Amino acid sequence: xxxxxxxxxxxxxxxxxxxxxxxxxxxxxxxxxxxxxxxxxxxxxxxxxxxxxxxxxxxxxxxxxxxxxxxxxxxxxxxxxxxxxxxxxxxxxxxxxxxxxxxxxxxxxxxxxxxxxxxxxxxxxxxxxxxxxxxxxxxxxxxxxxxxxxxxxxxxxxxxxxxxxxxxxxxxxxxxxxxxxxxxxxxxxxxxxxxxxxxxxxxxxxxxxxxxxxxxxxxxxxxxxxxxxxxxxxxxxxxxxxxxxxxxxxxxxxxxxxxxxxxxxxxxxxxxxxxxxxx
Amino acid sequence: xxxxxxxxxxxxxxxxxxxxxxxxxxxxxxxxxxxxxxxxxxxxxxxxxxxxxxxxxxxxxxxxxxxxxxxxxxxxxxxxxxxxxxxxxxxxxxxxxxxxxxxxxxxxxxxxxxxxxxxxxxxxxxxxxxxxxxxxxxxxxxxxxxxxxxxxxxxxxxxxxxxxxxxxxxxxxxxxxxxxxxxxxxxxxxxxxxxxxxxxxxxxxxxxxxxxxxxxxxxxxxxxxxxxxxxxxxxxxxxxxxxxxxxxxxxxxxxxxxxxxxxxxxxxxxxxxxxxxxxxxxxxxxxxxxxxxxxxxxxxxxxxxxxxxxxxxxxxxxxxxxxxxxxxxxxxxxxxxxxxxxxxxxxxxxxxxxxxxxxxxxxxxxxxxxxxxxxxxxxxxxxxxxxxxxxxxxxxxxxxxxxxxxxxxxxxxxxxxxxxxxxxxxxxxxxxxxxxxxxxxxxxxxxxxxxxxxxxxxxxxxxxxxxxxxxxxxxxxxxxxxxxxxxxxxxxxxxxxxxxxxxxxxxxxxxxxxxxxxxxxxxxxxxx
Numbered sequence: 001x002x003x004x005x006x007x008x009x010x011x012x013x014x015x016x017x018x019x020x021x022x023x024x025x026x027x028x029x030x031x032x033x034x035x036x037x038x039x040x041x042x043x044x045x046x047x048x049x050x051x052x053x054x055x056x057x058x059x060x061x062x063x064x065x066x067x068x069x070x071x072x073x074x075x076x077x078x079x080x081x082x083x084x085x086x087x088x089x090x091x092x093x094x095x096x097x098x099x100x101x102x103x104x105x106x107x108x109x110x111x112x113x114x115x116x117x118x119x120x121x122x123x124x125x126x127x128x129x130x131x132x133x134x135x136x137x138x139x140x141x142x143x144x145x146x147x148x149x150x151x152x153x154x155x156x157x158x159x160x161x162x163x164x165x166x167x168x169x170x171x172x173x174x175x176x177x178x179x180x181x182x183x184x185x186x187x188x189x190x191x192x193x194x195x196x197x198x199x200x201x202x203x204x205x206x207x208x209x210x211x212x213x214x215x216x217x218x219x220x221x222x223x224x225x226x227x228x229x230x231x232x233x234x235x236x237x238x239x240x241x242x243x244x245x246x247x248x249x250x251x252x253x254x255x256x257x258x259x260x261x262x263x264x265x266x267x268x269x270x271x272x273x274x275x276x277x278x279x
Numbered sequence: 280x281x282x283x284x285x286x287x288x289x290x291x292x293x294x295x296x297x298x299x300x301x302x303x304x305x306x307x308x309x310x311x312x313x314x315x316x317x318x319x320x321x322x323x324x325x326x327x328x329x330x331x332x333x334x335x336x337x338x339x340x341x342x343x344x345x346x347x348x349x350x351x352x353x354x355x356x357x358x359x360x361x362x363x364x365x366x367x368x369x370x371x372x373x374x375x376x377x378x379x380x381x382x383x384x385x386x387x388x389x390x391x392x393x394x395x396x397x398x399x400x401x402x403x404x405x406x407x408x409x410x411x412x413x414x415x416x417x418x419x420x421x422x423x424x425x426x427x428x429x430x431x432x433x434x435x436x437x438x439x440x441x442x443x444x445x446x447x448x449x450x451x452x453x454x455x456x457x458x459x460x461x462x463x464x465x466x467x468x469x470x471x472x473x474x475x476x477x478x479x480x481x482x483x484x485x486x487x488x489x490x491x492x493x494x495x496x497x498x499x500x501x502x503x504x505x506x507x508x509x510x511x512x513x514x515x516x517x518x519x520x521x522x523x524x525x526x527x528x529x530x531x532x533x534x535x536x537x538x539x540x541x542x543x544x545x546x547x548x549x550x551x552x553x554x555x556x557x558x559x560x561x562x563x564x565x566x567x568x569x570x571x572x573x574x575x576x577x578x579x580x581x582x583x584x585x586x587x588x589x590x591x592x593x594x595x596x597x598x599x600x601x602x603x604x605x606x607x608x609x610x611x612x613x614x615x616x617x618x619x620x621x622x623x624x625x626x627x628x629x630x631x632x633x634x635x636x637x638x639x640x641x642x643x644x645x646x647x648x649x650x651x652x653x654x655x656x657x658x659x660x661x662x663x664x665x666x667x668x669x670x671x672x673x674x675x676x677x678x679x680x681x682x683x684x685x686x687x688x689x690x691x692x693x694x695x696x697x698x699x700x701x702x703x704x705x706x707x708x709x710x711x712x713x714x715x716x717x718x719x720x721x722x723x724x725x726x727x728x729x730x731x732x733x734x735x736x737x738x739x740x741x742x743x744x745x746x747x748x749x750x751x752x753x754x755x756x757x758x759x760x761x762x763x764x765x766x767x768x769x770x771x772x773x774x775x776x777x778x779x780x781x782x783x784x785x786x787x788x789x790x791x792x793x794x795x796x797x798x799x800x801x802x803x804x805x806x807x
Contacts, residue, residue, distance in 0.1 A: 039667050044592050060536070061593050061664060134680040139477035220651060222483065234513065234656060235536050 011262015086144025091151025099159025158190035286524030501805035526784035553796020593640035733770030
């Protein structure tokens with residue numbers, strides 16, 4: 001409860017939360033606001049913003065840019081969250097195993113993590129999607145596969161820190177199996193930094209997804225912001241609105257998630273949190 | 280055969296070549312000198328057109344290599360290296376008379392032996408399209424150094440149409456005979472007999488061609504040099520044209536969305552002529568082997584459900600014409616009196632209902648994957664357009680992305696339901712059209728064959744008869760009949776006869792003069 005109160009008093013965190021809630025609401029209301037598919041050619045092509053029935057204008061096929069943004073919000077958030085869950089799952093498992101067992105297991109796990117860290121993440125994501133084929137699942141897998149190393153290292157560090165604490169030692173002495181020790185005693189105490197990293201990973205996942213779609217590697221059946229910008233790149237001199245609005249959407253969403261992440265960091269981290277509360 | 284008989288029987292065009300064109304060549308008008316800067320995109324792997332027939336190779340190599348004939352916009356032959364030609368009464372013997380004093384870039388004279396070597400030895404080994412035509416040659420002789428006589432096994436009407444510089448480039452025999460053609464070190468020098476020779480090729484930057492001093496046409500070439508610049512980025516290509524850095528663009532150098540804007544520029548003019556030999560036909564390919572696409576009514580429904588006029592305007596920016604059938608209206612033997620498919624969702628729905636393909640509770644009748652060819656934006660937009668169009672009549676289209684190798688592999692091996700394809704008509708239905716529809720060309724693993732798997736014995740028969748028929752009237756009759764059958768059956772959903780823009784600096788003269796446009800030799804091109 002204290003944490004929640006602290007977060008509510010965190011100014012930038014709250015701004016982020018408000019924007020994020022607005023984006024979520026837009027995503028949720030998309031089918032109500034725009035009953036037609038965002039791919040439907042509803043009007044004349046290249047209509048500027050504020051044309052009749054087209055708040056944000058239309059693209060080269062006469063599709064509604066506003067509808068694209070609303071449905072794109074669903075895709076971006078869904079992929080961002082799904083990919084982050086995948087990354088956190090992989091990262092936590094690897095980090096926990098490495099941190100808990102230490103020694104040779106730790107060495108093996110960390111070398112694996114470093115292997116992934118040495119390959120530029122975005123290039124690997126492109127490679128994975130290009131090889132597996134551009135579908136929703138593969139995009140999520142690719143983003144998850146390049147986003148887990150930081151989570152793994154963080155989890156490992158937390159586990160190494162908590163591993164030697166008395167309450168953990170006590171649990172081990174009582175004969176509790178490693179899985180129980182990890183899940184009931186160490187993980188709950190390591191959770192706050194993981195949550196903060198996870199929230200920031202959502203933002204990077206959205207950016208990676210946009211970049212993939214921009215390059216034409218998104219799922220061709222899903223309207224996404226990156227796709228909209230990629231498709232309008234060539235006609236930017238005729239129709240600025242086609243790339244500017246999805247660009248703003250990406251900017252706001254990523255910014256909002258980062259602000260929320262910052263806010264969480266400030267409130268979940270005991271040292272910083274105390275300072276905030278004292279101030 | 281005496282001369283009088285010959286005059287009666289020879290092809291009108293061939294006869295014109297003899298009577299209408301004086302011996303010796305008139306000097307073509309045009310101011311001498313100057314440098315033409317243009318674009319080559321993407322950079323070709325090699326400049327020898329006999330060994331590689333990708334479009335950039337042909338565009339650039341057309342200046343270096345020449346062939347016996349040229350073709351006007353109606354695909355009628357004009358003199359090239361050959362000043363005249365005769366066709367025998369039985370349509371099996373073709374005699375070409377070469378101009379005197381033709382030399383290769385290394386100074387060696389070009390003789391009938393070089394022509395025979397190129398046409399009967401080298402090209403059938405290295406050039407798939409030429410092979411299909413030149414394997415029909417039974418014997419080739421050179422009664423004198425300036426005369427070539429080809430004898431065919433059976434009459435083959437398109438033979439006279441196969442001597443443009445993209446199909447039958449003449450290469451020097453003394454350099455290639457007895458060597459491994461593809462590994463010959465001379466390939467780097469690209470020795471031909473065209474008006475321009477290779478001076479320098481800086482990979483990734485430019486190809487520099489200079490005047491061939493020993494060119495056989497007096498006064499030509501007018502230009503001193505041509506520089507082909509490699510400019511990979513579309514926006515930079517448009518800027519280069521706007522600023523006058525380049526004076527000529529071709530094919531997709533200027534992308535469709537920029538055409539209308541650049542056509543307004545005061546210093547350039549735009550034409551879509553010069554692609555008549557290729558006449559690219561853009562279509563939606565349906566795999567005729569798979570249900571429901573094996574049903575004619577389904578294919579007709581697809582034809583009716585796509586508003587092809589809107590597709591042309593919105594996706595192709597109006598560059599082209601709505602295709603009405605298998606033969607392009609730009610090429611020979613086109614038949615316009617065929618069944619018309621107007622845009623009508625009701626008609627499409629009625630056809631689908633008639634098939635028993637009723638909509639499910641979600642409004643979808645059937646779900647079909649669509650393999651999107653990875654050739655850039657227009658294909659992507661067209662796929663989105665078609666998905667929405669077919670969605671309106673309850674055909675749920677699922678787009679599948681792929682890479683270039685994956686598309687070629689899937690398309691060639693019939694591992695697709697729906698995809699898009701762009702196929703050249705190549706001047707004669709026997710070469711560019713029949714290959715898509717005849718059963719004998721259902722060849723697994725071969726792109727641009729009958730990949731849709733359509734098979735109709737009547738169509739096979741008509742195409743076969745038309746290819747060997749000796750009179751154009753008879754051929755027209757046969758091709759008209761086959762077009763009517765095909766348009767009724769819709770083995771393929773023809774969409775657009777695609778146009779490509781050529782932008783030329785207004786000072787440039789005689790650039791697009793033949794059916795191969797920018798692939799032509801450019802000897803007559805001049806500034807002013």
